[in-house]
Amino acid sequence: MKIAWAFPGQGSQKIGMAEGVLALSGAQERFEFASEILGRDLLAICKGESNSKDELGDLNDTRNTQPAMFVVESLLLDDLKRQGRKAELVAGHSLGEFVALYAAEVFDFKTALVLLKRRSELMAAVEGGGMTAVLGFDRSELDDLVSNVDGVVIANDNSLEQVVLSGAEEAIDLLTEKINCKRVVPLKVSGAFHSPFMQDASKAFALVLDDVDFCDATIPVLSNSEPTPTIEGDLLKERLKNQMTSGVRWREIMNIMETEGIETFIEIGPGKVLSGLAKRSINGVSVSQLSSASDLGY
Numbered sequence: 661m662k663i664a665w666a667f668p669g670q671g672s673q674k675i676g677m678a679e680g681v682l683a684l685s686g687a688q689e690r691f692e693f694a695s696e697i698l699g700r701d702l703l704a705i706c707k708g709e710s711n712s713k714d715e716l717g718d719l720n721d722t723r724n725t726q727p728a729m730f731v732v733e734s735l736l737l738d739d740l741k742r743q744g745r746k747a748e749l750v751a752g753h754s755l756g757e758f759v760a761l762y763a764a765e766v767f768d769f770k771t772a773l774v775l776l777k778r779r780s781e782l783m784a785a786v787e788g789g790g791m792t793a794v795l796g797f798d799r800s801e802l803d804d805l806v807s808n809v810d811g812v813v814i815a816n817d818n819s820l821e822q823v824v825l826s827g828a829e830e831a832i833d834l835l836t837e838k839i840n841c842k843r844v845v846p847l848k849v850s851g852a853f854h855s856p857f858m859q860d861a862s863k864a865f866a867l868v869l870d871d872v873d874f875c876d877a878t879i880p881v882l883s884n885s886e887p888t889p890t891i892e893g894d895l896l897k898e899r900l901k902n903q904m905t906s907g908v909r910w911r912e913i914m915n916i917m918e919t920e921g922i923e924t925f926i927e928i929g930p931g932k933v934l935s936g937l938a939k940r941s942i943n944g945v946s947v948s949q950l951s952s953a954s955d956l957g958y
Contacts, residue, residue, distance in 0.1 A: 663924045664917050665740075665747040665763060666938070667733050667756030669908075670725050671847070672931030678706035678728070680952025681735045685742070690769070694731050697773055702728055722850055726755045726780040727773055733759045733929040734769060736950050740928070743956070749889060749920060751882040751913050753934060754816070754854070755779075757903065764877035766893055771872060778868050782861040783904070789852025790829045791815060795822050796842025809835045815854035816908045819937055826855035854907050862904035869897055887913040889920070910934075914941035926950060 681687055691703040700717075704710045705724050710717030719728060737759065752760035755776065762772045794802070799820055806814055811831030816824035824847065825832050836844045851857060874893035882889055883899035885906040890896060914937060917925070925938040927949045935947045950956060 661923050662749075662921050663745075663747045663926060664749040664751065664922045665737070665760070666750070666925060666927050666934045667737075667752035667759035667763075668927060668929045668931050668934050669729065669752065669754035669756040670722065670849075672929060672933055673719055673725050673729055674930055675706070675708040675719060677732055677930040677951070678703055680954065681732055683953040683958050684735045684739050684956070686738075687735050690731055690735060693770075694727055694773055697770075698724075698727055698777060700724075702731065706732070720848070722784045723777075723780045726776045729755060729929065730759055730762075730772060730776055734762060734772075736928050736952075736956065737763050739953075739956050740950070747879055747926070749882060749917060749922060750879050751887075751917075752884075753910060754884065754903070754908050756929070757881075757884050757900065759929075760881055761874075761877070761896060761900070764879040764881050764891070766874050766877050766881070766896055767872065775868065775872065779865055779904075782864055783853060783858065784850055786851045786857055786861050789827055789855065789857040790832060791824055791826045791847040791849050791852060792832050792836060793822070793824050793845040793847060794836065794839065794841050794843070795845070797821065797823075797839055802839060805835050805839055809838075813855050814907050815852075817911045818908075819911050819914070819941055822937070826852040827857065828852070854904065856905055858904040862901070865904060866901040869901055872897075882913045882916055884908045884910075884913075887916050889916065910937065911941070914938060918942045918945075924948070 695702045750760040750763045758772050812827035814823050815826030874897040876893045877891040880889035885899050885902040887909050924946045927935045930951050935949045
């Protein structure tokens with residue numbers, strides 16, 4: 661049976677998500693270590709108990725969301741590995757790609773956390789722009805509008821019926837006024853992620869990545885910016901450099917998983933967004949979701 665592990669990104673976080681993993685081995689120590697690196701109590705933020713009087717006490721601030729999601733998902737992943745479980749492919753949605761790379765032993769926990777701290781800071785510092793989800797549309801109409809409306813791109817290509825647009829707010833408004841669709845949902849984010857708005861942040865982060873050694877992966881990884889399986893560390897680094905400004909090509913990742921014969925899709929982390937997409941996208945796939953110690957048999 662061919663298995664894929666998938667790791668969700670921002671949008672799946674929720675207050676209390678850490679409670680379900682605290683029974684796992686090393687959980688308290690891992691949160692303490694992350695808090696030292698970040699300079700704030702990450703576990704308290706996950707619980708909604710932070711004493712911070714500014715936005716840095718908010719789990720939905722991208723500077724907290726990214727490291728918090730990584731710590732929670734890494735704990736679930738490491739316990740899965742301790743049980744002797746293995747996967748044939750790994751992939752992560754946006755920041756989830758860092759967990760996928762960690763799962764494939766491209767870099768260690770500390771390296772991933774330090775990278776996410778800097779990534780989230782750079783992304784949070786970008787001003788302007790927004791993101792909006794569009795559901796239930798004609799794909800050719802959407803592609804045509806995106807090609808003809810300046811200042812907006814497809815940030816998350818999740819499925820044939822679900823995308824997230826990113827870019828200038830006026831451009832997004834113009835496009836969503838023109839398209840015939842079932843729903844339009846503006847997202848509560850601090851900027852236009854996965855779009856040209858992130859160009860300067862992406863260049864700065866690429867310089868950070870240049871100083872980090874990427875090992876060859878132990879499991880083939882499907883990257884957001886180029887969803888073809890590879891284990892080459894240098895190639896995975898180059899793909900990660902492009903992630904901030906390119907779209908998350910999740911629809912293509914699902915297609916590759918089907919082509920590769922994936923029979924079991926396991927979402928590791930809070931929420932069920934990726935599981936739902938897999939059910940609708942991969943024919944005959946069995947789907948499960950791990951978000952707490954109880955899901956792992958505790």
